[in-house]
Amino acid sequence: MDTALVITIVVVLVLIAAAAVFAVPWQRSRRLRSRFGPEYERAVREHGDRRAAERELAERERRHSELRLQPLSDDARRRFETEWDSVQERFVDSPESAVRDAHELLDRLMIERGYPAGDDDRRIADLSVEHAGTVGRYREARAASERSTGGDASTEDLRSAMVHFRALFHELLDGGSAASAASDAADPGDPAAR
Structure with missing residues (x-):
């Protein structure tokens, strides 16, 4: 065999090997960026390192896969909807307590x-796996709720906190249906939003 052919x-x-070595992490980054959206960027900022952020996001996925998430029974769903309507109606007269109750x-x-239950930070991290687009706004709403206490x-x-809480509430209640997306943009005092 010709030496030039062997070298080629x-x-x-x-x-090919180098491309494969670089393609695997790139694909992983792309998948995580797509799945987590703004939460991916937040994790990178928080960790200051893309690899550390991706390890944490992958760990969130692993932990989330072990959760025993379940749909609500029809009775539980109706109970939560009724409670939400009551909280939302109180917003006009008592926004601080309505936000606290919504939370x-x-x-x-x-x-x-x-x-x-118990560890709010872990729960938020677990939520980010299926609700990455909403969890950032949920964090903002929690911060506003905590500020309102003082x-x-x-x-x-x-x-704004009520609107953000409602977005996640409906995603958890409805599984992210189009009806919940429409209600997200509505004002909490608007009877049509209920």
Whole structure:
């Protein structure tokens, strides 16, 4: 066999191997970026390193796969809907307590669906696997709810918190249906949003 041909074959094989070595992490990054959306970028900022962020996101997926998430019974679903309507109606007269009650109701809904109780940070991380587009807004709503306890949240902050809580509430209740997406944009005091 000609030496030039052997060198060419070796170079081609090395290039193929190098491409494979770089393609696997690239594909993983692309998959995680697609699945987690803004949560991917948040994790990279938080960790300061793409690889560390991707390890954490992959760990979230692994933990999430072990959860025993379950749909709500029809009775539970109706109970949660009724409670949400009541909380939302109170928003106009008492926005601080309505936001606090919405937050508590959402926590109960998450636990009933099978998300872990107790560790809020872990629950949020677990939520991000299926609700990556909403979990960032949920974090903002939680922060506004906590600020309102100290009297540091404006009415607009509280209105925004209700809208964000409602978005996740409906995703968890409906599984992300088109009806929930339409209600996300509506004002919490708007009777048509109920």
